[in-house]
Amino acid sequence: QQKVQQSPESLSVPEGGMASLNCTSSDRNFQYFWWYRQHSGEGPKALMSIFSDGDKKEGRFTAHLNKASLHVSLHIRDSQPSDSALYFCAVSPMNYNQGKLIFGQGTKLSIKP
Amino acid sequence: GGIITQTPKFLIGQEGQKLTLKCQQNFNHDTMYWYRQDSGKGLRLIYYSITENDLQKGDLSEGYDASREKKSSFSLTVTSAQKNEMAVFLCASSRQGADTQYFGPGTRLLVL
Numbered sequence: 223q224q225k226v227q228q229s230p231e232s233l234s235v236p237e238g239g240m241a242s243l244n245c246t247s248s249d250r251n252f253q254y255f256w257w258y259r260q261h262s263g264e265g266p267k268a269l270m271s272i273f274s275d276g277d278k279k280e281g282r283f284t285a286h287l288n289k290a291s292l293h294v295s296l297h298i299r300d301s302q303p304s305d306s307a308l309y310f311c312a313v314s315p316m317n318y319n320q321g322k323l324i325f326g327q328g329t330k331l332s333i334k335p
Numbered sequence: 336g337g338i339i340t341q342t343p344k345f346l347i348g349q350e351g352q353k354l355t356l357k358c359q360q361n362f363n364h365d366t367m368y369w370y371r372q373d374s375g376k377g378l379r380l381i382y383y384s385i386t387e388n389d390l391q392k393g394d395l396s397e398g399y400d401a402s403r404e405k406k407s408s409f410s411l412t413v414t415s416a417q418k419n420e421m422a423v424f425l426c427a428s429s430r431q432g433a434d435t436q437y438f439g440p441g442t443r444l445l446v447l
Contacts (some may be wrong), residue, residue: 225398265427265438266425271435322366324340327376
């Protein structure tokens with residue numbers, strides 16, 4: 223069973239709109255979350271991490287974590303064509319220093335001009 | 336800042352051939368990783384290394400060998416290339432354990 227489930231598989235949003243991506247961990251030992259973004263032909267790049275309940279905002283990107291449900295969402299406001307990419311959620315164990323990241327299968331985001 | 340360099344950018348081999356991919360990082364990170372990414376799909380961990388001369392198997396290690404010769408470099412060998420493993424191989428590094436990972440641009444493998 224996949225430890226990290228992402229939804230939707232793909233998403234199309236008009237330019238200037240709000241994109242919302244979801245991620246759930248199936249293992250309560252994995253509660254630290256990251257979001258990565260991968261543009262076509264490049265390696266993934268870390269966007270942000272969130273470890274505590276609530277919201278974390280970085281520019282146009284806001285992550286929301288609910289630890290009780292092990293669910294994290296990523297909201298991108300004022301979406302730009304450059305936001306078109308594959309977005310990965312990753313989780314790590316609470317024993318932070320000894321574990322490794324487990325990646326989800328990704329959400330493909332397309333921003334339509 | 337730092338950078339991760341992967342060589343070669345494209346690797347073309349024959350079925351059954353032994354092929355080696357190389358990765359260098361100048362972050363001075365302890366931990367390095369090799370992932371395989373099939374077209375447009377997620378990342379599957381092949382091997383990782385938490386320090387020089389250490390090797391840990393990931394979920395997809397069968398058919399691969401790895402070598403961490405020194406802190407800054409991590410090599411991956413495809414022991415017998417198969418047509419169904421044409422993919423992009425991504426190298427990454429992190430300061431330690433489950434810290435933020437920094438990725439290289441990838442090596443695209445084509446098996447004829």
